[in-house]
Amino acid sequence: MREIKSPENLVADVEGDIEDVDGVLKITSIRLHYRLKIPDGTRDKVDRALATYADKCPAYQSVKGCIECTWDVEVTEE
Secondary structure, eight states, rough: TTSOOOOHHHEEEEEEEEEEEETTTEEEEEEEEEEEEEEOOOOOHHHHHHHTTTOOHHHHHHHTTEEEEEEEEEEEEE
């Protein structure tokens, strides 16, 4: 996100399900739990970015409609 250095402040726990679909193993769902540390006073900016996250995420745009994806975010202000 714009003013947040992601490598130091963004962690994701990811789970998924693989199922047999007509004899073929397929990833059918992915669940993401993000932990995000942000600077004090930037919560409004972060909330606006998170509101459009899915529309701008290349990974999600590549799999939407094929794999069910859900996510949540735990935000800590520092």
